[in-house]
Amino acid sequence: MPAQLKVVQMGLGPIGQRLVQYLAQRPFVELVGAIDIDPQKAGRDVGLLSGTRELGVEISADAGQVLQRQAHAVILTTDSSLARIRPQLEECLRAGKSVVSTCEELAYPFEDQPEICSQLDELARQNSVALLGTGVNPGFLMDALPLFLSSVCQQVTRVTVERHQDAAIRRLPFQRKIGAGLSPEEFDAQYRAGHLRHVGFAQSIRLIAHAFGWHLDRVEESVEPVIARGPTASAFIQVAPGQCAGLRQLARGYRRGEALIALELEAYLGHPAPRDTVTIHGQPTLSSTIQGGVDGDIATCAMVINALQALRSARPGLRTMADIPLTHWCGA
Amino acid sequence: MPAQLKVVQMGLGPIGQRLVQYLAQRPFVELVGAIDIDPQKAGRDVGLLSGTRELGVEISADAGQVLQRQAHAVILTTDSSLARIRPQLEECLRAGKSVVSTCEELAYPFEDQPEICSQLDELARQNSVALLGTGVNPGFLMDALPLFLSSVCQQVTRVTVERHQDAAIRRLPFQRKIGAGLSPEEFDAQYRAGHLRHVGFAQSIRLIAHAFGWHLDRVEESVEPVIARGPTASAFIQVAPGQCAGLRQLARGYRRGEALIALELEAYLGHPAPRDTVTIHGQPTLSSTIQGGVDGDIATCAMVINALQALRSARPGLRTMADIPLTHWCGA
Numbered sequence: 035m036p037a038q039l040k041v042v043q044m045g046l047g048p049i050g051q052r053l054v055q056y057l058a059q060r061p062f063v064e065l066v067g068a069i070d071i072d073p074q075k076a077g078r079d080v081g082l083l084s085g086t087r088e089l090g091v092e093i094s095a096d097a098g099q100v101l102q103r104q105a106h107a108v109i110l111t112t113d114s115s116l117a118r119i120r121p122q123l124e125e126c127l128r129a130g131k132s133v134v135s136t137c138e139e140l141a142y143p144f145e146d147q148p149e150i151c152s153q154l155d156e157l158a159r160q161n162s163v164a165l166l167g168t169g170v171n172p173g174f175l176m177d178a179l180p181l182f183l184s185s186v187c188q189q190v191t192r193v194t195v196e197r198h199q200d201a202a203i204r205r206l207p208f209q210r211k212i213g214a215g216l217s218p219e220e221f222d223a224q225y226r227a228g229h230l231r232h233v234g235f236a237q238s239i240r241l242i243a244h245a246f247g248w249h250l251d252r253v254e255e256s257v258e259p260v261i262a263r264g265p266t267a268s269a270f271i272q273v274a275p276g277q278c279a280g281l282r283q284l285a286r287g288y289r290r291g292e293a294l295i296a297l298e299l300e301a302y303l304g305h306p307a308p309r310d311t312v313t314i315h316g317q318p319t320l321s322s323t324i325q326g327g328v329d330g331d332i333a334t335c336a337m338v339i340n341a342l343q344a345l346r347s348a349r350p351g352l353r354t355m356a357d358i359p360l361t362h363w364c365g366a
Numbered sequence: 367m368p369a370q371l372k373v374v375q376m377g378l379g380p381i382g383q384r385l386v387q388y389l390a391q392r393p394f395v396e397l398v399g400a401i402d403i404d405p406q407k408a409g410r411d412v413g414l415l416s417g418t419r420e421l422g423v424e425i426s427a428d429a430g431q432v433l434q435r436q437a438h439a440v441i442l443t444t445d446s447s448l449a450r451i452r453p454q455l456e457e458c459l460r461a462g463k464s465v466v467s468t469c470e471e472l473a474y475p476f477e478d479q480p481e482i483c484s485q486l487d488e489l490a491r492q493n494s495v496a497l498l499g500t501g502v503n504p505g506f507l508m509d510a511l512p513l514f515l516s517s518v519c520q521q522v523t524r525v526t527v528e529r530h531q532d533a534a535i536r537r538l539p540f541q542r543k544i545g546a547g548l549s550p551e552e553f554d555a556q557y558r559a560g561h562l563r564h565v566g567f568a569q570s571i572r573l574i575a576h577a578f579g580w581h582l583d584r585v586e587e588s589v590e591p592v593i594a595r596g597p598t599a600s601a602f603i604q605v606a607p608g609q610c611a612g613l614r615q616l617a618r619g620y621r622r623g624e625a626l627i628a629l630e631l632e633a634y635l636g637h638p639a640p641r642d643t644v645t646i647h648g649q650p651t652l653s654s655t656i657q658g659g660v661d662g663d664i665a666t667c668a669m670v671i672n673a674l675q676a677l678r679s680a681r682p683g684l685r686t687m688a689d690i691p692l693t694h695w696c697g698a
Contacts, residue, residue, distance in 0.1 A: 056520050062579075174518055182514050184695035185672045186506055186665035188388050247394075247698025316695075317668075318661045322654050329650045333518035336649075340517045347681065347689065357679065357691050363516035363648075366579025 039342055040105040042067035042131065044122065045112035046075055046083065046093065048205065049136060053109055053335050054084035060339060062364055067100040068093045097122070101129035107342055110135040114233055116143055120150055123165065124157060132163040132345050134338050138234040140167025141177070142241040142354055155352040164348045168341050168355055170333035171197065172234035176297050177241045178355035180312045183322055184246075190316035193242060194296045199327055200305040201280050202268035208330070212280040212301045213259060215271040221259040221278045231257050232299055235285035239295045243287055245356040248294055255285040266304040279303045340364070371674055372437040374399035374463065376454065377444035378407055378415065378425065380537065381468060385441055385667050386416035392671060394696055399432040400425045429454070433461035439674055442467040446565055448475055452482055455497065456489060464495040464677050466670050470566040472499025473509070474573040474686055487684040496680045500673050500687055502665035503529065504566035508629050509573045510687035512644045515654055516578075522648035525574060526628045531659055532637040533612050534600035540662070544612040544633045545591055547603040553591040553610045563589050564631055567617035571627045575619055577688040580626055587617040598636040611635045672696070 041063050043054055050070070057065050058081060068080035068091050081089030094100050101108070108126045113119045116139040126133045144151050158165045167173070176195045184190050201209050213221045213230045224230050236253050243250050262279040265272070273279050280302025287295035310328055313321040341361050348358040355361070373395050375386055382402070389397050390413060400412035400423050413421030426432050433440070440458045445451045448471035458465045476483050490497045499505070508527045516522050533541050545553045545562045556562045568585050575582050594611040597604070605611050612634025619627035642660055645653040673693050680690040687693070 059520070170518055178517075178692060179514070181694035182511070182692055185510075185693040186502055186660055186668050187695045188391070188664055188668040188671070190695045190697065245694050245696065247696050318664050320656050320658075320660055322656045324652050324654045326652075328518055328652055332520055332650050336518050336520040339520070349679065355692060356694065359689050360510060360514055360687060360692055361517040362513035362577050362688065363519045363522045364577065364579050365522065 038062060038064045039107065039346065040064050040066045041342065042069065042100055042103070042105050042108045043080065044069040044097065044108050044110045044126070046070040046072070046080065047111065048207065049335065050111040051084035052331065053111065053338060054080055055086045056335050056339055058086045058089060062366055063339065063342060065089055065091055066105050067091060067103050069095070069097045069100050071095050097125055101125060101131060105131055106346065107132040107134060109338055110137070114138050116140055116147055116150060123154060127154070127157045127161050127163055127165065130161050130163060133165045134341050134345060135167050136169045136334060136338060137167050138169070138172055138237060141172035141234060142237040142244070143167070144244070145240055146236070151352055158352055159350045162350045164345050164350055164353050164358070166341060166345055166353045166355070166358060168337050170328060170330050170337055172237045172241070173337055173355055174333065175310055175328060176235070177238035180242060180314060181245050181356055183312055183320065184314050186320070187314055188317045190246060190314055192294055192315040194313045196298045196309070196311045197300070197327065198305055198307060198309050199301040199330070200303070200308045201301045202303045205331060206270045209268055209271055209303070213278045214268065214280050214303050215273050216278045218259055218261065218278060225257055230281060232283055235283065235297050238297060239285060239287040241354055241356060242295055248289060250287045250289050250294070253285065253287045255283065257281055257283045260300065260302040268303050271303065273303055336363070337361070370394060370396045371439065371678065372396050372398045373674065374401065374432055374435070374437050374440045375412065376401040376429065376440050376442045376458070378402040378404070378412065379443065380539065381667065382443040383416035384663065385443065385670060386412055387418045388667050388671055390418045390421060394698055395671065395674065397421055397423055398437050399423060399435050401427070401429045401432050403427050429457055433457060433463060437463055439464040439466060439677065441670055442469070446470050448472055448479055448482060455486060459486070459489045459493050459495060459497065462493050462495060465497045466673050466677060467499050468501045468666060468670060469499050470501070470504055470569060473501070473504035473566060474569040474576070475499070476576070477572055478568070483684055490684055491682045494682045496677050496682050496690070497684045498673060498677055498686070498690060500669050502660060502662050502669055504569045504573070505687055506665065506669055507642055507660060508567070509570035512574060512646060513577050513688055515644055515652065516646050518652070519646055519648045519650065522578060522646055524626055524647040526630070526645045528630045528641070528643045529632070529659065530637055530640050531633040531662070532635070532640045533633045534635045537663060538602045541600055541603055541635070545610045546600065546612050546635050547605050548610045550591055550593065550610060557589055562613060564615055567615065567629050570629060571617055571619040573686055573688060574627055580621060582619045582621050582626070585617065585619050587615065589613055589615045592632065592634040600635050603635065605635055668695070669693070
C-alpha cells in the first residue's frame, strides 16, 4: 500500500465540516491542517468543531503558514466562484499541494474562463501537482457517469440525464436554494436575483462535449418553479398549495439546432419518485437508473475524498474527471 | 485534437472482425495493419473479410513484419489464455506498441500469474508503452462500473452485480457456451470438460478487491444449468422442456467467511427480465440498473476501441481499468 495521504482542509462551512468527519473515518488519509478565515473558528480543534472526535489539528486563519506543512493535497471548499478562489488556489499550488475543490466552476472552466485556466494549469505543472473540481454534480452524475457509461458504446448520438430528488431529505440551505415555501412571485424575484439555481450544468455539458469531441453552438439553461398541488412539508419548511415546492432546471447543449446533451434537475419537497437516470442514445442505446437517487451531501464529500488517490497518479496540471484515473472508494 | 491513433488488429475471429467493422467507423483511429495466422485469410483485404468496405490493409500472417509499421497500439483478440498470448504480447511490446486485449485473464492477472505480470510490466515500461485487458465483462460491468459507482460512497461494505441476459439475442457461439439445448447430463459432462463457463469472474473480483484494499481469503465459483420449463428457442437452437436453456454462474470473494463481492450471471434463452444491476452496499447504499442489459458483443468491441485513447495517456506498464484515465466514447 502507498503511504497515507496527508491532507489540508481549507474552508469549514457545512461541506468542509462534513468532509472533516468523513476524513476522520478514512484510513488512507491523514488530516494535517485546517484553514478557515472565520476568527471564531481559529484555534479550535477541527474535529470537535466538525462534530467528530478531537483530531489534534487546530484551525488556523493563516493559510500561508499551514501550507508550509508537508502535505500532498488541499481540499478546498470555500466558494463556488472560480474568480474568488483563484488566489487561494494559487497559494496552494505554489506551496506544492495538489487541490481538489467543490467549486462548481472548476469542474470544467476552460471555455468560460480560459485565462484563469492557462495560468492555473501552468502553475500546477511548474509545481508538479494537479488541480481538480469535482463533487456529485458537477463531477459525477451529470458528466463523469454518462461519460463512463459511453465506454461500451460504438456510437453516441445524444445524452440525457434526469436527476429527480425529494428535497425534503436534504439540508435546509438546499431546500432554500430550490425555493421551497416561496410564493411564485417570490420565486421569480429570487431567481432574477440569482439565488435560485444549481450551478454546474453548463460545466457538465461542456465536459461531456469536450470528451466526446462535439463542438456545441450554444448551451441554454432554464429554471421554473414546481408548484405544490397539495400541502407538503419538510422538517424545516411548510408548503401550502399554490406555493413553490421546489424547482425544475433544464440545461441543453445544442449543435446545429439539435439538443445533443439535455440535463434535467427536478428537486422539490415530496417528489414521489426520486431517481437518477442517465441515457446514452446510440449503438447500443442504454439507460441506467439509480432508484431513489444518490444522496447529494454524502456523495459530494465522498467523491472529493475518493478523488484524492486518483489525483496522486494524475498528470500535473488543471485536470477534469475525464482525464484522471478512474476514481473509486478505497477502504485501506 | 490529437492526431489519429494508428492501430494494428491482431486476430481476425468473430470479435476481431467486428472490431475491424467498428474501427472503420471511428474517425480517431486508423487501421494500419492486420494479422492472422490463418493462411486462408492472408493477403485478403481486412475490411472485405470483416464485412465492411475495402480498407486497403492486407491481412498478413507475419506479425513481426506488420509490427515494424509505425503504430500506437495493437488490438489483440487471439486467445483467452494469457499464457498462450504471452509471446504475442511480448512481440508487440518489444515493437514499441501499446496493447489492448480482450483476453479475459489479462483484466487482472497479478495474483494468478505474478511472474508473467512482472515480466510484461517491465517490458512495457522499458518500451514506454501500456498493456490492458478489457471488454464488457471483465473490463466494465462487473468491475470497473462498480468501482466507479463507489466514487460517491463514504463507506462500502459489500458489492453485488447481477447480469441477467436473454441469450436468444446473442451469437450462436455464445449460446453454445452457456449450454443451451443440452440435456442436463450433457451439460454436466461439458461443464466438467471446461467448456461451459464464463471466464473473467475471478479477475473482476480480484480487481475490485485490490482497488478497495480488501484482502480476500478465497474466491469461489459455481455453475448450474437453467432448465427450461416450457419450450423455448433462439434462431439457432430449440430447447425442449427439461433441457438446458442456459446457465447460472455465481462467483464470490470472501473475507473471514463473509462474501464481500458477489457476481451472478444468468444467461439463458428466453430470460424474461434481462438487466444489469450493480449494488454498492455502504454509505450510501446505491443500486444502478440498466434495464435490458448491455449487449455484450457490441460492448466488448466498443470498450476496447474506447480504451485506446485512455491508454495513450496512461502510465507505461501493465495497467488495469482501475488505473487508466476514465474511458469514454469519442466521436472525433
